[in-house]
Each structure stands twice: as structure tokens, then as C-alpha cells.
Amino acid sequence: MSAMPSPRTRPSTHTAEPTARFVDLLAAEWIKVRSLRSTYWVLALSAVVAIAININGVHSDLPYIDRPHPPLPGLPPFRYDPLFHGLGNIAAAVMALAAGGFGAITVFGEYATGMIRTTLAATPDRRAVMAAKVGLVTAITLVLGLVVSVTSFFATNAMLASRHVGLSIHDPGCLRAVTAYALVIPVCALIGLALGAVLRHATASIVAVVALLFVLPMLFGGERYRVLKEIGNHLPLAAQSRLALNPDSHTSLGAYPATITGSWIALAAWAAVSVAVAVTVVRRRDL
Template sequence: MTAQSSLPQRGVLRSFLPGRGVLRSEWIKLRSVRSTYLSVLFATLVAVVLGVLATSSDASNWATMTAQDKAQFDPLGDSFIGLIFGELAFGVLGVLAISTEYRTGMIRATFSAVPQRGRVYAAKALVVGVVSLVLGMLLVFGSFFLGQAMLSSKHLEVHLGDPGVLRVVLSAGLYLFVVTMIGFGLGAILRHSAGAIAALVAMLWLAYPIGRVLDHLSYLPSRILLFNIADAITRTHAATGKPALRIPSLELAYSSLALYLVVFLALGAWRISRDA
């Protein structure tokens, strides 16, 4: 590649590199809106409360469980049962981080201050991504430790040093991060909070029955659904029986998550480069 041909590519790259001022501005915006705190509070309450209730119920009813139920018992799965709903709150956080500016018209002032839209988008994505990753990890580790504390009375708990446990906990936090960024991408693409949240709900939950309908043709559609990807990466043991046909391998699950992340961020970047 010649030096001349590499110059346009370098210019495109620079247009997506946010400066400190842009990053600081986006951080102030994110922590200044009430929806940020409400989303995080909802996710925390749902994830922690449901996880504690599920694991405490397991501990209380362990003596009366059947042998089959005991064999299928998953201490991690019950600790993270609240993330099924908590993920929506993280996704909504991503949506509102960008769609709110379009709803209020503030985006025009943002682009007036920083005409390079790529830098604005990159700064927003970086701030939202870092915040969601940190909060997601805090949430899953908190859910894990509280859940295991409930199970410890019956000696059913697992520890981070046990095989596969740390991977599962980290994967749960990573999943929340990806869902947040999918919501962020949807917010940039649709520029309408309600529409983007509806699309997010469809991706998280409503796509599941569609995948079931297509199972008689191929299990691949089910295996790349977010619902089943989450199931795959939050297990220490592989699924068994017919439901296992819908659960992707770890390799497919992680590569699908990466594809979701790249596609939605790329589509959002393309959309934000259009007319505001």
C-alpha cells in the first residue's frame, strides 16, 4: 500500500478518535440523566432479589428435592436468574444514552460543538461501554457472592476457584455489556426510544419462539439467539437432552456475541453519519 493511499484511511480513523473534551462531555451527560440511575437501580434490584430468592429457596427445599432435581441443580444458574430481566435494564441504558438526545433535539447542539460525528459516536460508545462493563461486572459478582451465601447453609455453594466458575461469572458480565451496546446501536439506528426498546425486547425474548418454529428446519437460528447464547455462556456443564440442541457451543456463543457487538455498533456509526 502506498503512502498516498493510506492517507484517506488514516483520516477516517482520526474522525472516530474522540478527544478528552468529548469524552468528558459524554460522561457528564450520561451521569446527569435520571434514566441512567433508574436503569442501574432496576437491574440491581431485580438481579439481586430474584437471585437471593431462588438460591434461598433451593437451600430450604433441598431435603425434599427429587434425585433428578438434585442432579440438575445449577448453583450459578439460580444465582443469575434475575439477569433475565436485569439485561433489559442494561439494554435500555444503552438505548437512552443516545436516543434521548434525538428526542430532545440536543443532538444538534452536540454536532454543532463537535462537527465530526464519528468522534461523538465513538465517545458515546466508549463511555457507555466502560460504564456498562464496570457496572455489569459489579452486579454479577455481587449476585454470585450473595447467591452462594444463601446456598452455603446446605454446603451447596461453589467458589470462584472451582472449574469453570470464574469464566461463567465473567461471561455474565460480558453479556450485560454486549446487550447494552446492542441497545446503544439500536438507539443510534432508530433514533426513537420506544421503537429501539421494542426492538431490543424482540431480540432478547420475542425471537425465542420464532427460533423454536424454525427448529424443524435447522437449529442454527436458535443457537444464535441472545437468549440461548446467555444460557450457553452461564453454564459450567453442557446442557443435555433435546434442549441442548438449541444451545450453541461456547465457541459459537462467544463468536456470535462478538458479531452482535460489531454489527450493531457499525450500523449505529453508519446511521449517525447520516442527517441528524
């Protein structure tokens, strides 16, 4: 009879744990987002509200467009601006607030519940975890921004076609306006994500989002000081408004106007700095 092999001589059955792929990290982040029904309900509702605001604004203008507008001395002739009314600032503010809150909650939500410990225990590479969060937040909010922007543009201009003042996407400035209107939403979401990573508190993060997006621009209004006006021109929603401006409109840009190139750079810089801040803070700070 052959001797039974000693436990010490048995081959080892332990294998190394496979490294999590980036696709797996994205799937894990998607599960976290999907598990909170209130999150995607708020995003979907904000998109519907934003589209409704734009459509209602143009619909309310239809009787005004039909009225005669005699020329006034010293003023250019009346010309309705579908871009200004169809891609309105109020709707953009609604989506920016919702996106900023969504970006913040993806980070501070895990710190508040303690789930971040489980996440980093499963995937010690904090940069990869944050890259997955950034990718998912950007993708979701970009889709929402495109839905709101494209739907608002085509719906409002279809309403204005009977008044012969509607625009086509091929008209000057229209594609740029629709693109900027969509891109400012993920930019605001990344700003919220960065603030959530820095503050790690629900109330503080939301207050910071509101302060940066809506209160701070009030401090940089006016045209007396060029430095303040230049800073105000490069805030996220101000840059979007400049890019959405109709080239054929008679809107005055005032003193020290922002440029098209500078506005694109401002949006890109806000997104890049927000990602850098979020990754750096989560990587270096303790839990």
C-alpha cells in the same frame, strides 16, 4: 511623537480552536448521562432487583435442598445446580432490558431534544462522538454487569455453603459463567444504542429492544429445523445461557447444541455489528 499603529497593521489576535480530545468527548457524554437522574436511578434499581431475584431464588430453594431425594428410575440422581439458580435467566433479562433501554436513550434522547445539532456543531467528527458514546455506555454497563454477576455468585454460594452444594469461582465453568453473565449486559446496551441510532424515536427504540431480545428468540425455538435452532443459539441471551451452563449439570442441550466457542463469538459479533451500525448510520444520515 510616534504615530499610532493603524488597525490594519495590528497583529491578529485570532487563534485556531483546539480540537476536542477523546477524553473531552467522554466527559461531555458523562455530563449528559449524569444530568438525567432517572437514567442512573433506573440502572441502579435494576441491578438491585437483579441481585435480589437471584438471592431470593436460591433462598427459596434451601428447604427443597434439605428434603430427601430418592433416586427415580431412568433419571440421574438429584444434584442442585448453583450456577443455574444463582445466575438466573430472569435477573439477566431484567438487566438486559435496562441496559438496552439505556443504550438506546443515549442516542435517541439527543435527537428528540435537538441537542444532537449542538453536539455535532461543537464536534463535527461524528465517528469520534459515537466512539465516545460507545465507550461510556460500555464502561457503565460493564461495571453494572460485573456488580450483578459477582455479587450474585458469591452471595448465593455463601448461602449454599451450609448445605455443602456451593461452588467456588475456581470450580469448572464458574469463572466463564460469571464473565458471560457480566458481558451480556454491555452487549445488550450496544444493541440498544444501535437501534436508537437507526430509529431515533423513544417508543420505537424500546419496542425494538424488547422485540429483538425477548420476542425474536421465541421464533427460533424448537428442534425441528436445524437452521432456526442455530440462529436461536446465537442470540445474545441464548449465548449467555450456554456459557453460564454448569459443565457438571445434567441439563440436556437438546438437538444441535451451541458450542462454547460459538457462543463467545456470537456475543462479540453482536457487540461489533451494533457499534458498526450505530457509527455508520449517524455518520451518513442527515440530522
